[in-house]
Amino acid sequence: MPLVHMGDMLRHAHRHRYAVGAFDLVELSFLEAIVAGAEACAAPVILSLAESHFEHYDFELAMAATVAAARRARVPVAIHLDHGASLESAVRGIALGCNGVMVDASHEPFEENVRRTRAVVEMAHACGVPVEGELGYVAGVEGEDAEKHPGEVVYTAPEEAAEFVRQTGVDFLAVSIGTVHGRLRGEPRLDLERLAAIDEALGLPLVIHGGTGLGDAQFRAIIERGVTKINYYTALADAAAASIRARAAEDPRAGYTGLMRDVRRAIRDEVERCIRLWGSAGRAAAVLAEARPWREIEHVILWNTDAGEERAAAAMAEGREKLARIPGVRHVRTGTAVDADARYRYCWLIGFSSVAARDHYRDHPVHVAYADGTFRPMAGDRVRVDYALD
Ligand SMILES: [Zn+2]
DSSP states (O other), X not given: OOBBOHHHHHHHHHHHTXXXXXXXXXXXXXXXXXXXXXXXXXXXXXXXXEGGGTTTSOHHHHHHHHHHHHHHOSSOEEEEXXXXXXXXXXXXXXXXXXXXXXXXXXXXOHHHHHHHHHHHHHHHHHTTOOEEEEESBOOSBTTBOGGGSOOOOBOOOHHHHHHHHHHHOOSEEEEOSSOOSSOOSSOOOOOHHHHHHHHHHHOSOEEESOOTTOOHHHHHXXXXXXXXXXXXXXXXXXXXXXXXXXXXXXXXTOOHHHHTTTHHHHXXXXXXXHHHHHTOTTOHHHHHHHSOBOOOEEEEEEEEOSSOHHHHHHHHHHHHHHHTTSTTEEEEEEEEOSSTTOSOSEEEEXXXXXHHHHHHHHHOHXXXXXXXXXXXXXXXXXXXXXXXXX
């Protein structure tokens, strides 16, 4: 399973001075094109889903497809929640299969940014999931021109960045050195000295948002100075749109699939161009050898009760409802034996995003109250085993 720890993946990139593409997807064509592009280049890749795009697709359905794509990929993959707006968003992202989350409170004053980011770090780290914070303000929204979301670009200060990392415990930091989200008129002017000073002060993987529009030499310069994750969306969306326009001009009677015919190819070409430029091509095997595989846990309980079918069903319904809300829980499923003579009549199948999440769950007050108050008193006859899934 080529889902790997994002922290391991990015630390490899940081050590070897290349950058991994974190490509935002908004529908299946993007997902397929990004994975195909990474596979063609034998590159590690981050599949990224931005909360600002959730109005365009169903996050839960998109995550199911993203997890399936990651599992069958031939290159190391991480799944990232991009620009998570709240603690609840991060909990939901992890529940749906993200193994990295970003919390974006960079528009808030420093103290408030620290407070919100630290809350997400505490929750996510308890689930074994690394966190990206942002300090300084990158104008605009993913895929929308900065002109529409003006706001001053606020540059990241190196000393403040070090303090931010110390107070929040973030694993990666998105910095503001002159890029903006979306398209820019003219070439952006980057503050490379500032970036080098931040890299020197922090020594952890740095992230750039608003990569579209940077020149090749600019990309090389920021990667030399510690940038190891590049968020990239607008240029992919533009390539897709250009392909659709070209098809519409070529065949004015084309239907939906006709218009979409070349979209995957167009996105994939841009993905491959970036991957080669950023130096992650050919790194898949080295990352797979070094990065820990991301192994989810299945917590299996088989049990019997003398309390009767009705009370058993009510207890399971209560558990499904309450336990699924604990951070790091991927699913809570219950079942009843198909055969009447089964040794155990009922089961729980509870999925966790990691061993850490399983440990966190065990001591979580909601679980403790349910287990002691409802479940254990009625289920004297039970076995429990936790499995790391292959
Ligand atoms: Zn961004």
